[in-house]
Amino acid sequence: MTSPAAESFSLETKIPYPENPQRQFSRKWFVAKFRGEIHELDQVQRWCVDTFGPQPVCPDAWCRWYHYSTRTWRFRDEEDYVLFSLKWS
Numbered sequence: 888m889t890s891p892a893a894e895s896f897s898l899e900t901k902i903p904y905p906e907n908p909q910r911q912f913s914r915k916w917f918v919a920k921f922r923g924e925i926h927e928l929d930q931v932q933r934w935c936v937d938t939f940g941p942q943p944v945c946p947d948a949w950c951r952w953y954h955y956s957t958r959t960w961r962f963r964d965e966e967d968y969v970l971f972s973l974k975w976s
Contacts, residue, residue: 916961917968919975928957931975935960939967 932954936942939952939962946953952962962968 916963917965918955919960919962919968919971921958921975931960934974935971938970 935952935954942953943950946961948963950963952960952967955961960971962971
């Protein structure tokens with residue numbers, strides 16, 4: 888059974904900021920975005936907290952995941968990104 892958001896879910900992978908030689912490394916984030924309206928935003932956020940742990944107050948390159956904007960979630964590890972994608976697509 889698919890969720891109501893399945894029709895409006897898109898997947899992509901990108902680096903959210905350019906590489907900076909002054910940093911020790913640049914983190915590759917796996918980005919999941921919803922297109923259109925999300926009726927179950929609270930459910931998605933609650934599931935992420937239950938599955939991946941609390942969202943950090945100040946996300947950095949070491950955090951596991953974070954909710955970037957209303958429709959965007961970023962994941963440090965590909966496994967978490969795939970799990971999120973399978974759950975909500």
